[in-house]
Amino acid sequence: MTRPIVEFQNVSKTYHLGLLRRRTIHALRDVSFKVRGGCVFGLLGPNRAGKTTLVKALLSICRPTAGTILRLGRDAAYRGTLARIGYLHESPAFPRYLTARAFLDYYGALSLLTRREVAMRIPRLLDEVGLNDRAGEAIAAFSKGMLQRLALAQALVNDPELLVLDEPTEGMDLSARKLLHEIIHRRKAEGKTAILVSHSMADVGRLCDELAVLRGGQVVFHGMLAELTGQASQEGDVDSLQEALEPMYAGPVHAGPIYAGAAS
């Protein structure tokens, strides 16, 4: 079996809200699963299931209250592994005064790439996401779709081993969506891993090999896509996927996983 690229071990996250921090929200409860290398892993669940919190904990944007996260084989406390990860935020806010080229240069430097590496990658990346002719334009003039393309280029700037995409197709037109699919398929063929957080069954069905479904901060399913849809094919069709997910999205939250797949 391929080595796990990400491993969550009994991860819990509790937020204390309010002025006196008395209101408690359990965003994650005892989450444990592994993501093997070279696959496209789907992270699904209804709103407020804890998907984004899990992604943030993985990327050290927030810290888990309990449990351990191993990222590329090392504890998540070690930030060095973040240099090999790309992240596309669900609704990113960019410095609007930067041009597309300056934007990638800036984020490339923050990914600890050398000036030369960044200079080599920027034209290729802009070409890949179809923004080469807008490289010198200020981001402020970009449409939402163009910003999504640029955000994708930002996530790819360090040619990451692991790509984390949080709602990547939100606001994307058909051609941008097709482009994203092509990029993910190509990277998968190169043996690279992607974690996809999405509400789009079409994207999940077309892209993912393996899934984890969260509800109420708990894993309610972890397994291969085919196990969920009950199909022999890896590529699940939207209807059967939706049908399979419906009871998980609506059903009661139990103390432990209720649909455990073989992949765990």
Add this chain to the structure above:
Amino acid sequence: MNPRTLLPVIFRLVKDTFRQSMASGICWLLMGLSTICILGCLSASVNGPQSLAAAGENADFLPRFDREAQDAHKLKQSGVTVADGTLSLAFGAVRVAVARDVRATVHFFQLILAAGVADTLGLLLTLIWTAGFLPGFLAPQAVAVLLAKPVPRWGLLAGKYIGVLAFVLAQAVYFVGGTWLALALRTGVWDAAYLLSIPLLLLQFAVFFGFSLLLAVCFRSTVVCVFGSIAFWGICWAINFGRHAVMAAEAMAPCGKFSTLLVRLADISYWILPKPVDLGCLAFDALGAQTHFRPILEHNGGLSLGLSVLTSLLFTVYVLIAAARQFAKMDY
């Protein structure tokens, strides 16, 4: 993370701050105000005796209101030697009588520019205008992608802080350097003491922007940063000035007018907090404008400008460490 890896990141964050300041118009606004002052200096000229002081003598040019100069004619008639100089502004449209020699008049003019325009008005305006830089940078949607990068959190904060300081340094160099050059060209007084205002301005700003940084990390609100840092500056200024006033009053007439508790409290607060008045005194000192007030305090061990700078810096370092620690443990 080793410094060799971190330095290019800091450099990009500094560059980004300059871009941000240009895009927001703050850079051009401050440069515009500085240019007006520089043009004002270019329109100024000073007539009067070259020097009234003997060699090695410090000619104190305070008090600021030259009643003696206005009465120069009467004084001359009564046989008193009067330095009847003139400071003219706007190419002679405005003429002010001064009882100083040329050098002291230029120093007086520079003191107004350093302590009044730059150190008070400039500092407050810059604090207000740059207060939005950090909350914008730390907004959850903007910072989440940055936090997913391998740069340590304190490195991001340090880069932005240094970026704003570099921007203020550039503005201070333009303002002080420009006005100094303009006055020197017009008056022939090339004393470089005024240039000391550049590091002093930067130090003052670094102290109060450090506090603004802590507020930005804790509250992520521009309004809190603006009002918080201005209120903090006001408190520090009042404590600094109040403590010196109490000390001076006690030294001149030790009649126990102030309770021991009040004196002790003022003293403790003074030593803990930054000292904007003392830092301003350094500019007075450099321009030779301080021979009345300071000795009274110095003779009583109440003032040491070196210690004032050191303790203000220590406070800033403490605030920056607190901000970095808070930022390191925050969830976004």
